[in-house]
Amino acid sequence: MSERVKPAYTLAGKACSREAFYAAACDPLRPVVVQACAGAGKLWMLVSRILRALLAGAEPHEILAITFTKKAAGEMRSRLNEWLLEFSTASDEKLAQALSERGLSDDFLSKNGLLPAQKLRTVLSNLYQVTLQSPRGVQIRTFHSWFATLVKHAPLAVLQELGLPPAYELLEDDAQAIRLVWPRFYTLLQRDAGLHATYRAAVADVGRWGVQ
Numbered sequence: 001m002s003e004r005v006k007p008a009y010t011l012a013g014k015a016c017s018r019e020a021f022y023a024a025a026c027d028p029l030r031p032v033v034v035q036a037c038a039g040a041g042k043l044w045m046l047v048s049r050i051l052r053a054l055l056a057g058a059e060p061h062e063i064l065a066i067t068f069t070k071k072a073a074g075e076m077r078s079r080l081n082e083w084l085l086e087f088s089t090a091s092d093e094k095l096a097q098a099l100s101e102r103g104l105s106d107d108f109l110s111k112n113g114l115l116p117a118q119k120l121r122t123v124l125s126n127l128y129q130v131t132l133q134s135p136r137g138v139q140i141r142t143f144h145s146w147f148a149t150l151v152k153h154a155p156l157a158v159l160q161e162l163g164l165p166p167a168y169e170l171l172e173d174d175a176q177a178i179r180l181v182w183p184r185f186y187t188l189l190q191r192d193a194g195l196h197a198t199y200r201a202a203v204a205d206v207g208r209w210g211v212q
Contacts, residue, residue, distance in 0.1 A: 023103030061136035
């Protein structure tokens with residue numbers, strides 16, 4: 001018996017079309033979690049979500065995207081800048097296609113009482129100039145650099161209360177930190193039965209390496 005072929009796109013557990021999936025995933029007013037394999041287009045979708053937020057009227061500095069690596073952050077910045085530059089000189093047909101691919105087809109705009117299609121295409125073509133004139137651009141950061149910014153601007157009293165240093169150095173190699181932290185963590189496990197039970201359950205679920 002052959003296995004049932006899984007649908008390429010699902011939304012809230014149900015099969016859906018590509019158009020319906022990206023219309024939901026790119027909507028900046030909807031909180032979403034997207035699960036996809038490598039190379040499935042997550043970067044395209046994330047940057048499209050930023051684009052949709054700008055189209056919805058968000059100021060560039062009001063948008064924050066956080067990722068894990070400098071490489072990923074750089075790729076997101078480059079993709080966004082490339083798109084905005086491309087759309088600034090694109091034909092009306094190309095602008096309509098770009099909007100449709102991100103869930104804003106002419107039909108969708110009309111049915112939902114949103115901006116007229118032609119006006120939204122004008123907004124899209126002007127976004128490059130808008131971002132250039134903005135005092136601060138879209139923030140696309142690693143979580144390390146974002147945390148560093150929070151620490152830098154936090155009141156000293158708050159940092160002291162949380163046990164955080166006023167300044168820190170990012171470790172490219174965390175082996176030294178692991179040797180320092182893990183003995184403390186294991187000591188805490190022995191003192192707290194509830195935490196110990198949670199730790200053992202996590203190890204049983206994903207393995208010791210996964211927990212670490």
